[in-house]
Structures are given as C-alpha cells and as structure tokens.
Amino acid sequence: MEKTVVIPTDFSIASLNIVKSYVSMQPANARLNIILLHGLHQSDSIRSLLFYSKHRMMEELCSKEFKEACYVLKNKFASQIKTMKSDLFSGFTQSAFNQYTEANNIAEVCLPVLYNPKFKNKNSFDLLPYIKASKLPVEMVGSEVDVPMPEKGKVAELFFNRVSVS
Numbered sequence: 001m002e003k004t005v006v007i008p009t010d011f012s013i014a015s016l017n018i019v020k021s022y023v024s025m026q027p028a029n030a031r032l033n034i035i036l037l038h039g040l041h042q043s044d045s046i047r048s049l050l051f052y053s054k055h056r057m058m059e060e061l062c063s064k065e066f067k068e069a070c071y072v073l074k075n076k077f078a079s080q081i082k083t084m085k086s087d088l089f090s091g092f093t094q095s096a097f098n099q100y101t102e103a104n105n106i107a108e109v110c111l112p113v114l115y116n117p118k119f120k121n122k123n124s125f126d127l128l129p130y131i132k133a134s135k136l137p138v139e140m141v142g143s144e145v146d147v148p149m150p151e152k153g154k155v156a157e158l159f160f161n162r163v164s165v166s
Contacts, residue, residue, distance in 0.1 A: 002031040002082065003107040006136075008127045009036040009086065010117035011061045013069045019084070021141040022110045023077045034084040035104060036070075039125040042090045058086060061121060089127065097130040109134075112142040 007022065009015040019034060026032065038061065042052065074081055091097055100106075109131050117126060131138065 001027070001029065002033070004033040004035065004105050005108050005110055005139075006035050006037050006101065006104075006106050006131075007110045008115075008117065008131070009038050010119050010124070011038065011063065011066050011086075012118065013065060015117070016066070016069050016073060018110060018112050018141055019073055020076075021112075022139065023073075023080050025139075025141065026080060028079070030080050031082045032080055033082050035106070036084070036086045037127060038086065038088055039127045039130075040088045040090050040121065041092075041123045041125055043123070054088060057088065062086060089130075094130060094133050097127075098134055101134060101136060106136060108139055109136050110139045110141060113140050114142060 005022065007015070007018050015036070019036070023030075023032060023034075040057065040061075043049065070084060070086075074084055089097065089100055091100065111128075111131070115128065119125075
C-alpha cells in the first residue's frame with residue numbers, strides 16, 4: 001500500500017520526530033512518500049522574484065543537522081519510506097493549498113498532538129489553518145505531555161520517544 005503524506009515542518013529535528021512516530025505506526029508493508037512541507041511567503045518585490053531560487057531558499061532553511069537527521073530516518077525506515085522530500089508552499093489561498101495537495105496526490109496529513117512550530121525565517125507561516133480547512137484526513141501522533149530533551153536540536157534527539165514541535 002503506497003500513499004503520500006504531508007508533514008508540516010519548521011526544519012527542526014524535533015519536527016522529524018513526527019516522521020519517526022508516524023512511520024512506526026504504519027504497517028510493515030506500507031510504502032510512504034513523505035513531503036515535509038513548510039509555508040513561506042514570497043516577497044512582492046520584482047527584484048526578489050526575479051532572483052528567487054527555491055533551491056537557495058531550501059539551503060538557507062535546512063541546517064546540516066536537519067539534513068543528517070533526514071538521512072538517518074530514511075535509512076532506519078528504508079523498507080517503509082519510498083521517498084522523503086522537503087518542499088515549500090507559498091500560496092495565499094485555501095484553493096492554492098487544495099491544488100497543491102491534489103497535484104501531489106496527498107492522501108493524509110500527519111500532525112503532532114502538541115503543535116507549536118518555531119520558524120527561523122520571518123516570511124514563514126503556519127500551515128495549520130490550511131490543513132484544517134482542507135478535506136484531507138489528519139493523523140495525530142505523539143503525547144500531550146512535552147518532555148524536556150537533553151539533546152535538543154541534535155540528531156540524537158531522533159532516538160528519544162517524544163513527539164511535539166516546540
């Protein structure tokens with residue numbers, strides 16, 4: 001069974017704990033295409049739009065630790081994760097979000113029970129209003145208790161059993 005899942009991200013390693021918990025809950029024969037989606041408003045200036053590079057923006061947002069943690073997750077769940085990619089959503093309307101999900105054949109959205117993203121970029125925005133207004137099924141993972149992490153922001157954080165974006 002193959003399906004595409006959107007998981008909102010703030011490009012922190014804590015947000016990758018959602019991926020770990022979600023994949024762990026899936027059947028062993030599941031084949032998942034995971035899209036780590038980040039909301040980012042684009043500038044209105046013509047100069048910014050002319051020189052806009054999605055690749056450069058992704059490089060700016062993704063830390064070395066985040067990329068390393070993604071690699072660790074892909075290897076740990078190699079039999080279940082078919083693809084895992086990061087993407088930017090820069091639409092302004094619910095219709096744009098719905099078109100994005102339709103174009104990418106999104107079957108489900110996965111959110112942590114404690115959802116409180118910390119954005120590094122001033123142009124980042126929360127995707128939760130778009131997700132709630134969409135007709136996509138939402139899978140909630142994690143606990144309602146936020147436990148302090150000794151390895152916060154490091155790849156080792158993936159090996160603790162806690163899910164929340166804080």
